[in-house]
Amino acid sequence: MTRSALVVDDSRAQRSMLRRLLSERGYDVSEAGDGSEGVERLSDMGAFDLCLVDWNMPNMDGLEFIKVVRENPDYERMQLVMVTSESEPAHIARALMNGADEYAIKPLTMDALVDKLAILGLEDD
Amino acid sequence: MSTLAPPDFDYIVQLVHRRSAIVLEPGKEYLAESRLESVAREHGLASVTELVQRMRSGSLDAGDAVVDAMTTNETSFFRDAHPFNALRDTVLPELIEARRVARSITIWCGATSSGQEPYSVAMLIREHFPELRDWQVRIIATDISPSMLDRTRQGRYSQLEVNRGLPAPMLVKYFTRDGMHWVVAEDLRRMVSAQYMNLNERWPVMPPFDLVLLRNVLIYFDVPTKQAILGKVRQQLRRDGLLLLGGAETTMNLDANFERVPHGRSTWYRPTGA
Numbered sequence: 001m002t003r004s005a006l007v008v009d010d011s012r013a014q015r016s017m018l019r020r021l022l023s024e025r026g027y028d029v030s031e032a033g034d035g036s037e038g039v040e041r042l043s044d045m046g047a048f049d050l051c052l053v054d055w056n057m058p059n060m061d062g063l064e065f066i067k068v069v070r071e072n073p074d075y076e077r078m079q080l081v082m083v084t085s086e087s088e089p090a091h092i093a094r095a096l097m098n099g100a101d102e103y104a105i106k107p108l109t110m111d112a113l114v115d116k117l118a119i120l121g122l123e124d125d
Numbered sequence: 126m127s128t129l130a131p132p133d134f135d136y137i138v139q140l141v142h143r144r145s146a147i148v149l150e151p152g153k154e155y156l157a158e159s160r161l162e163s164v165a166r167e168h169g170l171a172s173v174t175e176l177v178q179r180m181r182s183g184s185l186d187a188g189d190a191v192v193d194a195m196t197t198n199e200t201s202f203f204r205d206a207h208p209f210n211a212l213r214d215t216v217l218p219e220l221i222e223a224r225r226v227a228r229s230i231t232i233w234c235g236a237t238s239s240g241q242e243p244y245s246v247a248m249l250i251r252e253h254f255p256e257l258r259d260w261q262v263r264i265i266a267t268d269i270s271p272s273m274l275d276r277t278r279q280g281r282y283s284q285l286e287v288n289r290g291l292p293a294p295m296l297v298k299y300f301t302r303d304g305m306h307w308v309v310a311e312d313l314r315r316m317v318s319a320q321y322m323n324l325n326e327r328w329p330v331m332p333p334f335d336l337v338l339l340r341n342v343l344i345y346f347d348v349p350t351k352q353a354i355l356g357k358v359r360q361q362l363r364r365d366g367l368l369l370l371g372g373a374e375t376t377m378n379l380d381a382n383f384e385r386v387p388h389g390r391s392t393w394y395r396p397t398g399a
Binding site: 116 | 201205
């Protein structure tokens with residue numbers, strides 16, 4: 001079964017790195033350059049199975065994006081993972097409290113991504 | 126491509142086998158080369174070949190560091206979901222029921238490398254079994270590598286390590302940040318005691334165990350060593366205790382005195398009447 005993922009990050013290099021990792025796991029990947037573009041992508045394409053979102057981005061940051069997404073019941077089952085270099089415990093707690101399902105500190109390796117997918121029940125075994 | 130010459134690799138194979146009974150199969154030259162690179166560097170040497178040649182000529186004693194590097198395995202928090210789900214859903218609930226009077230549980234995590242497994246067990250207990258706070262819960266973590274035991278005692282992990290298998294809510298709840306590292310909460314560190322143990326030598330005096338987690342260890346040993354280890358595990362386990370092996374390991378054809386006990390999607394082993 002092909003799963004779908006949305007990568008929301010303002011760094012093109014990060015997006016293509018995450019796209020590569022997810023593609024290797026069999027994901028069909030879409031990209032957005034910031035939170036508001038991410039919201040547009042969702043309204044165009046509907047919910048994805050998984051969304052990896054950066055924290056610091058122009059226009060709409062990752063935290064705001066998560067809040068907006070979590071207010072919409074259409075996206076209820078989409079797993080949201082914050083992938084960011086913000087590593088303060090308070091940041092992590094805030095992301096989780098606002099609806100992130102998981103949190104990964106950059107750099108995200110393939111092994112760490114697979115672990116996160118397993119935690120979210122997105123890995124077939 | 127490894128540049129390690131066959132006699133040099135053979136020397137490493139013999140050394141590791143003598144000290145730890147671990148069998149390095151032919152074709153693992155690349156493993157020796159990559160793991161021993163840092164040992165060579167620490168001794169100011171340009172290559173693994175130079176390191177081995179110095180050791181062979183007797184001009185350098187780096188045996189401990191070499192065995193340490195060759196026997197340390199990669200690990201992560203909550204490695205493989207099924208055994209941990211089984212612990213949470215049935216293994217620990219049944220054990221708690223059986224120990225209501227003694228109010229004491231002792232768990233052995235063997236060959237635990239840098240300690241992620243014992244701390245995962247400790248977190249799982251704190252997270253799902255608050256009633257055990259008043260019990261005596263001991264998790265004994267053993268390893269052959271002194272440097273890994275130190276790491277377990279410190280409970281200090283890099284950002285890359287906490288990204289591996291640890292759910293973010295648990296990171297926030299059970300760790301504090303210290304610069305670029307994360308340190309396991311004092312409460313959990315008190316549950317875990319790290320102890321040196323070479324599975325192939327005389328075992329230290331240990332209490333009887335309720336659970337033994339010895340995962341992905343037997344695969345490194347030859348059959349007689351596997352059998353000897355399983356025999357000793359049986360003697361250390363309480364009669365209703367359970368042994369967990371790695372996903373690709375089994376007691377079958379090695380020790381007839383264990384019975385399979387499926388729990389969820391993982392297999393545990395209980396000593397039979399013997």
